[in-house]
Amino acid sequence: MKLLTANFLTCAVKGCRAAASSYPLHFKDAELELQEVDFQPEFIHNIIPRIDWEGLRVMANELGFPKIPDSKPEGDALNDEQTMRDLHRLLLETHVVEGRLCCGNCGHEYMIKEGIANFLLPSHLGKTKNSIVEIQVYADGFAL
Amino acid sequence: MSRPEDILPPDLYYGDREAGRYNTSSRVKKVQAEMSHRALELLDLRTPSLILDAGCGSGLSSQIVSQAGHQVIGLDVSASMLQLSLEKDDEAVDLFLSDLGQGVPLRAGSLDAAISISAIQWLCNAESSDVSAEGRLRRFFEGLYASLRRGGRAVCQFYPKNDAQRSMISGAAMKAGFGAGILEDDPGTKNSKLYLVLTVGGGGLQGDITGIVNGMSDVDVLDARRSATEKGRALPSRKGDKAWIMRKKEQMTRKGKVVKANSKYTGRKRRPAF
Numbered sequence: 001m002k003l004l005t006a007n008f009l010t011c012a013v014k015g016c017r018a019a020a021s022s023y024p025l026h027f028k029d030a031e032l033e034l035q036e037v038d039f040q041p042e043f044i045h046n047i048i049p050r051i052d053w054e055g056l057r058v059m060a061n062e063l064g065f066p067k068i069p070d071s072k073p074e075g076d077a078l079n080d081e082q083t084m085r086d087l088h089r090l091l092l093e094t095h096v097v098e099g100r101l102c103c104g105n106c107g108h109e110y111m112i113k114e115g116i117a118n119f120l121l122p123s124h125l126g127k128t129k130n131s132i133v134e135i136q137v138y139a140d141g142f143a144l
Numbered sequence: 145m146s147r148p149e150d151i152l153p154p155d156l157y158y159g160d161r162e163a164g165r166y167n168t169s170s171r172v173k174k175v176q177a178e179m180s181h182r183a184l185e186l187l188d189l190r191t192p193s194l195i196l197d198a199g200c201g202s203g204l205s206s207q208i209v210s211q212a213g214h215q216v217i218g219l220d221v222s223a224s225m226l227q228l229s230l231e232k233d234d235e236a237v238d239l240f241l242s243d244l245g246q247g248v249p250l251r252a253g254s255l256d257a258a259i260s261i262s263a264i265q266w267l268c269n270a271e272s273s274d275v276s277a278e279g280r281l282r283r284f285f286e287g288l289y290a291s292l293r294r295g296g297r298a299v300c301q302f303y304p305k306n307d308a309q310r311s312m313i314s315g316a317a318m319k320a321g322f323g324a325g326i327l328e329d330d331p332g333t334k335n336s337k338l339y340l341v342l343t344v345g346g347g348g349l350q351g352d353i354t355g356i357v358n359g360m361s362d363v364d365v366l367d368a369r370r371s372a373t374e375k376g377r378a379l380p381s382r383k384g385d386k387a388w389i390m391r392k393k394e395q396m397t398r399k400g401k402v403v404k405a406n407s408k409y410t411g412r413k414r415r416p417a418f
Binding site for chain 1: 191192193194213215217219221226230235236238239240241242243246247249250251253254255256291293
């Protein structure tokens with residue numbers, strides 16, 4: 001899973017939609033991998049207004065990337081090739097292959113295996129918040 | 145032909161065996177590729193974009209979208225299908241195991257566009273008593289509507305079981321807030337394909353499906369809204385009036401009955417008897 005995608009993810013539990021603490025999801029025990037991809041400046045230009053910079057900083061800190069600028073690059077900074085390449089590396093080439101994603105609100109943990117996160121919810125969670133014990137049983141039972 | 149939707153829920157039906165068969169059949173591949181290209185054409189994307197593939201399955205459609213230079217987020221409920229998609233090893237595709245009927249777990253306004261190939265009819269099946277087909281469709285379309293940016297589009301190709309299912313699906317999309325239209329390729333033939341074209345308002349995009357197909361060759365627009373308003377304006381034909389008589393006479397002629405010739409007196413009111 002790319003960091004770009006992780007930046008757009010929210011908790012799938014319905015009751016968490018409105019809660020501020022549900023975003024961003026927090027990585028735990030994440031294993032990272034670097035996969036080279038062709039550099040596409042147009043895509044970065046297109047996507048950058050929609051990236052939640054605060055969320056990206058939190059995630060990058062959790063994963064141990066220290067050098068994230070304090071604010072989102074805007075205006076002239078977007079024409080700087082080096083900035084764009086750094087963003088490309090961070091957003092598109094950095095993958096989380098194993099680990100867990102954890103919601104700050106309900107505590108649900110989404111397992112990530114081979115880069116695929118399991119966002120299936122037991123049916124009672126599709127409606128309201130519920131006990132965490134059951135959730136954890138479910139998360140362990142995930143097999144791919 | 146039996147419909148897989150009637151046999152088992154998707155996560156069980158597409159187990160290793162059926163998923164493998166799906167992924168190796170050259171006919172399925174060809175049809176899926178054609179539909180994905182058509183969907184891309186309808187989306188009309190000019191820049192590299194972030195696209196959701198809802199019900200991506202073994203990644204046949206995701207691959208075509210990523211080859212066009214876009215980044216793809218694929219959701220599917222079948223682990224076996226995702227395994228096959230993973231084996232394609234496409235860096236531009238990110239996969240999630242997720243049930244569309246439980247919504248789309250993405251932040252509001254994050255996607256440029258969405259496609260879905262032969263998937264959303266599965267939402268019409270409710271496997272347990274605590275969910276309903278309407279509820280599943282509603283959660284999917286509401287989630288999709290929220291996660292698309294303003295001016296975004298979604299194209300969903302689907303195989304409805306019957307007309308009721310077709311209107312249930314398009315009705316659910318409209319209730320979620322989408323501007324919806326249905327494009328039918330090769331209507332009336334065995335290869336007929338339905339595309340639900342959804343638009344999110346705003347962002348400098350003109351209106352609905354008619355704006356999208358405008359300029360495409362070989363597309364006839366049947367606008368039910370227009371004919372409905374025209375009918376509303378014309379006086380309704382009542383039993384016994386001239387228009388009604390003429391219609392009946394024409395019907396009878398077509399049936400081969402002997403019908404009196406029309407004259408200036410046909411259907412004319414008699415003068416009141418003294």
